[in-house]
Amino acid sequence: MAGYKPVVIQTYPVLGEKITQDTLYWNNYKVNFSPQPPYNYAVTASSRIHVYGRYSQEPIKTFSRFKDTAYCATFRQDGKLLVAGSEDGGVHLFDISGRAPLRQFEGHTKAVHTVDFTADKYHVVSGADDYTVKLWDIPNSREILTFKEHSDYVRCGCASKLNPDLFVTGSYDHTVKMFDTRTNESVISIEHGQPVESVLLFPSGGLLVSAGGRYVKVWDMLKGGQLLVSLKNHHKTVTCLCLSSSGQRLLSGSLDRKVKVYSTASYKVVHSFDYAASILSLALAHEDEMIVVGMTNGILSVKHRKSEAKKDTSSRRRRPAYRTFIKGKSFLKQRDDISINRPSKKHLELYDKDLKNFQISKALDRVLEPEITIKTPEVTVSIIKELNRRGVLANALAGRDEKELSRILNFLIRNLSQPRFAPVLINVAEIIIDIYLPVIGQSPVVDKKFLLLQGLVEKEIDYQRELLETLGMMEMLFATTPTKESTFTLEYKSDGVLENKIES
Numbered sequence: 001m002a003g004y005k006p007v008v009i010q011t012y013p014v015l016g017e018k019i020t021q022d023t024l025y026w027n028n029y030k031v032n033f034s035p036q037p038p039y040n041y042a043v044t045a046s047s048r049i050h051v052y053g054r055y056s057q058e059p060i061k062t063f064s065r066f067k068d069t070a071y072c073a074t075f076r077q078d079g080k081l082l083v084a085g086s087e088d089g090g091v092h093l094f095d096i097s098g099r100a101p102l103r104q105f106e107g108h109t110k111a112v113h114t115v116d117f118t119a120d121k122y123h124v125v126s127g128a129d130d131y132t133v134k135l136w137d138i139p140n141s142r143e144i145l146t147f148k149e150h151s152d153y154v155r156c157g158c159a160s161k162l163n164p165d166l167f168v169t170g171s172y173d174h175t176v177k178m179f180d181t182r183t184n185e186s187v188i189s190i191e192h193g194q195p196v197e198s199v200l201l202f203p204s205g206g207l208l209v210s211a212g213g214r215y216v217k218v219w220d221m222l223k224g225g226q227l228l229v230s231l232k233n234h235h236k237t238v239t240c241l242c243l244s245s246s247g248q249r250l251l252s253g254s255l256d257r258k259v260k261v262y263s264t265a266s267y268k269v270v271h272s273f274d275y276a277a278s279i280l281s282l283a284l285a286h287e288d289e290m291i292v293v294g295m296t297n298g299i300l301s302v303k304h305r306k307s308e309a310k311k312d313t314s315s316r317r318r319r320p321a322y323r324t325f326i327k328g329k330s331f332l333k334q335r336d337d338i339s340i341n342r343p344s345k346k347h348l349e350l351y352d353k354d355l356k357n358f359q360i361s362k363a364l365d366r367v368l369e370p371e372i373t374i375k376t377p378e379v380t381v382s383i384i385k386e387l388n389r390r391g392v393l394a395n396a397l398a399g400r401d402e403k404e405l406s407r408i409l410n411f412l413i414r415n416l417s418q419p420r421f422a423p424v425l426i427n428v429a430e431i432i433i434d435i436y437l438p439v440i441g442q443s444p445v446v447d448k449k450f451l452l453l454q455g456l457v458e459k460e461i462d463y464q465r466e467l468l469e470t471l472g473m474m475e476m477l478f479a480t481t482p483t484k485e486s487t488f489t490l491e492y493k494s495d496g497v498l499e500n501k502i503e504s
């Protein structure tokens with residue numbers, strides 16, 4: 001066994017992955033945030049609103065005085081008040097230090113989907129499914145203005161941070177309107193072209209961002225709503241927008257389970273996040289310390305940015321100088337000297353030791369650990385290829401209990417659709433299906449993953465069949481394309497020099 005050769009781990013390049021400053025910044029992250037310390041954030045869930053602290057896993061306060069579903073919630077600029085809209089058409093105002101609502105505005109006849117405080121902190125803007133936009137006075141608890149210019153659901157809106165008389169709303173009638181309370185009508189109307197899901201006004205008020213369909217569009221409000229740029233980087237509907245603290249990065253979340261980060265200077269995508277489900281809401285904390293994403297599966301994803309490691313200024317033991325380590329490197333042996341090289345000892349990985357001892361199931365278990373399957377899946381695939389080369393892959397996969405089989409199925413479901421692993425993992429999936437098909441129905445967890453895996457295998461086979469058909473059509477086109485044939489002739493010049501000529 002002294003001649004055992006370790007398994008060669010094949011490297012698979014990941015196409016399109018570029019390491020930039022934005023990648024490093026946004027990868028350092030492990031709904032509506034309060035703009036003032038302690039920067040709590042509010043999350044609407046069914047008929048409740050939960051308020052979380054920056055580092056708390058449990059809500060520090062819950063507001064549950066709603067008859068129906070709460071759809072939206074926003075903090076006031078000082079972080080002391082919270083306004084929310086509900087399905088019954090009510091607009092509710094809460095004091096963060098209490099639990100009962102301070103005010104309750106009744107006027108909308110259908111669900112309220114957007115609420116925001118104006119810049120003066122004493123008025124609230126709301127938009128609802130009854131096609132209306134209303135302005136409320138907090139001290140007097142009454143309605144001031146009603147705008148009826150939209151012809152479909154009003155699903156998003158925001159107020160200007162500088163001017164207390166300006167606010168923007170977006171509707172499913174494909175329009176974005178800017179209203180001025182001094183004129184009692186809209187002053188700018190923009191045609192987005194798709195049902196508008198989210199709007200965002202830059203702090204300066206000069207630029208407006210709207211999201212609807214697959215498009216994110218930026219408008220110049222100082223030029224009457226002139227379109228600056230139209231972005232189409234998502235594959236499904238864009239549902240939410242967010243701006244970084246510095247204003248240099250724009251974030252968009254979509255039903256395609258991705259969050260795109262754009263540079264506001266070039267409006268190019270500089271980074272992208274992947275999530276497990278479709279994204280409905282997105283928010284950033286103060287100084288981008290935390291990003292919170294709400295998804296359709298009911299999960300709230302909270303990621304904290306890693307704090308920069310502090311340099312250790314404590315005194316350390318002085319190490320030997322560089323010349324100490326290179327001492328003797330330039331020594332030249334003499335004619336009668338004999339050079340003896342010390343053989344370097346090769347250390348085997350744990351899975352190589354298991355393979356060396358013919359413990360194939362144990363070797364497969366080692367490479368199915370989460371730290372390997374998530375960070376370096378190519379190691380797991382290489383061991384599977386080695387087991388298949390030895391002809392013992394089916395033996396290693398057989399005899400698994402529910403927990404072990406779930407780990408194998410999770411790895412296959414996560415990586416089967418990746419082109420770099422598909423040829424190997426499709427074979428593994430077929431072996432799994434052949435071995436464990438007779439025992440289907442004994443575990444609901446395994447059954448669900450088994451059906452999902454079977455669907456993925458069928459879909460991947462269909463993709464490869466379509467790819468082969470496409471390649472066949474391309475080969476036929478190339479075969480029928482006339483090619484120019486070149487002939488070579490040799491001619492002698494008058495001076496006797498031989499010259500090559502190419503004739504097409």
